[in-house]
Amino acid sequence: MEFWFSEEQTPNVRFSIRVDRQLYSGKSEFQRIDVFESPEFGRFLTLDGYMMLTEKDEFIYHEMIVHVPMAVHPRVRDVLVIGAGDGGVIRELVRYPEIEHIDMVEIDPLVVEVCKKYLPKTACCLDDPRLSIHYADGLKFVRSPQERYDLIIVDSTDPFGPGEGLFTREFYGNCYKALRADGIMVNQHESPFYAEDAVACQRAHKRIVESFPISKVYQAHIPTYPSGHWLFGFASKKYHPLRDLDDTRWNLRGLHCKYYTTTLHKGAFYIPAYVEELLKDVE
Secondary structure (H helix, E strand, C coil): CCEEEEEEEECCEEEEEEECEEEEEEECCCCEEEEEEECCCEEEEEECCEEEEECCCHHHHHHHHHHHHHHHCCCCCEEEEEECCCCHHHHHHCCCCCCCEEEEEECCHHHHHHHHHHCCCCHHHCCCCCEEEEECCHHHHCCCCCCCEEEEEEECCCCCHHHHHHHCHHHHHHHHHHEEEEEEEEEECCCCCCHHHHHHHHHHHHHHHHHCCEEEEEEEECCCCCCCEEEEEEEECCCCCCCCCCHHHHHCCCCCCCCCCHHHHHHHCCCCHHHHHHHHCCC
């Protein structure tokens, strides 16, 4: 008998992966957490039945949400990460020796425990001495700091359930205040392809544009996310993601990536016409 995991991406579209076995199933006070093992994508994590990451393609998401801002900002010392309980963002950040401190704010301690046990490829650096983990609501946490961070990475779930507050005008405004004068905020921006997801993209972009003087969107291809076409938001007080990209400086680091390159960085900001139209409507 075959077993399949299926995610309903729209009322008319389902994405399915054949499963060898279920490694974990549990419920925290916030959400249901499941880890499966599959022949094609390796181990994968779902929250409330929605795909969060797979071992096979997680590198695309994590490299693009971390290395894009790191190749632009000339000196990142202090970083705030909202969400990211799977550890993939932290794994990429700790590759930079100039980063002095990382605050990671994850609402659900069980996500971190489960990922440490079942997804060690992403959760491999959660014991880095520069990292402080705060089990708290990111929306509330970011209200207090003033000009404390050089970079904020919002690695949130979708804009409903526990992650809903991380797509509000209040949240983005507080991120702006928490950043230093040349700070950058990067967030996952949903997919523009299906109608309901496109509305979430527009809503998030509108609220970021209202808070930051520089607000751009870039893209990546992530096979297991709805439609495979995924967007990220780049918002900054000072730096432009293309004009201020220092590709020579970044390439001299010698960091090996499986997806990100500084050439790809440039191309990622050249988005399709339909996405330009989608975002122009709210700008």
